[in-house]
Amino acid sequence: MSEATSRRRAPAMSPEQRREMIVRAALPLVVEYGTSVTTAQVARAAGIGEGTIFRAFGDKDALLAACMAEAARPDDTLAHVEAISLELPLAERLIEASEALRGYLSRMGAVAGALAASGGLRREFPPEAGGKRAMNGREASMAATREVLAGLFEPERDRLRLDPERLAEAFQFMTMASGRGVTPLTSAELVELFLHGAYAGGGREN
Template identity: 60%
Template sequence: MNEQQARRRAPAMDPEQRRAMIVAAALPLVIEYGPLVTTAKIARAAGIGEGTIFRVFTDKEALLAACLEEALRPDDTLAHLEAISLDQPLPDRLTEAAEVMRGHMDRIGDVAGALASVGKAARPPAADAESPEEGRHRREAGLAAPRAALTSLFEPERDVLRMAPERLAETFQLLLMSAGRPGAPQPLEDGELVDLFLRGALIAGPKRSGEGGDG
């Protein structure tokens, strides 16, 4: 076997590892080309023969569905959220969290948008066979883990927060999701969004009834 043949031979790995490797190579190509990307192009990016793809996926549709499913997975997002240092001031923690979550939402939007651009359903494979109630539970489960990670970022300041960390985390998560939705006009920078969340919209103003004063 010559050096070129050795370089072309795919490394030995189990089917799940090979599947993950192919999806990782395919994701940026799906974002760039949408469903028009060829399996030959994906194979070149993965450094494998085209036939290897079809030993893992039944067809290109299955590969595209796996790419969407991978984009929706929160694993990397959770790992980054959980790695945020609690030694930082709260605004810095939340700004870093906003950057992480915006990156995750951008990737979902890129993949879903690329597939939808030529009429492909931007839905995870499991969604086609589930009931509305099952879909609601799946979506809630997908939000629960990131929300728990966000809660931990608020926890050190629990004694000085106006609401429980759990409620603030849920509200902050919803704010990030709304600000990052496709077509949002002039989205706030992450630091601006965090500042608005923590300090409110008013620079100064009269106290509301019952908020102290000299009597």
């Protein structure tokens, strides 16, 4: 049996579905190899012919740009945060949100770091990238994140010192910074510090 006939045939998909499938297969390879990844490697991982990649993206640079755009797309993470039950205590809601956001930042950083370390992208994100929320750049993504985080604070609005929107912004920036440093805070430590401050027992300095 020839290689062409032994290779698993790609299922019937729309062009957009095929591109998404190829990007999903390519992302772990991009993290491992950066810009040195080959279309042949991606084709093997996706179980398709190499020509299918070129028909879907045109060239490898377009594929790499699509991979970076997918890694930067926050749709799934924001949907996860939006789905957190408001019946949970606030601390548990924020821990789950922190874990989701930090996972997203870690994945995005892994892809961006691998590409940068191996020469960087030679092509900008494709204009159609952005998914269901049609994100228009980093500021729009940050704003959407603040919006879903504010929803987690809303049930306690009458008990809060600040509006949910302002607390969401503060929590967002703390989450982004908390994974850095020599001894990064865990999500539970971050939420404890955010809700109760630095003093043990919630006390204040005289």
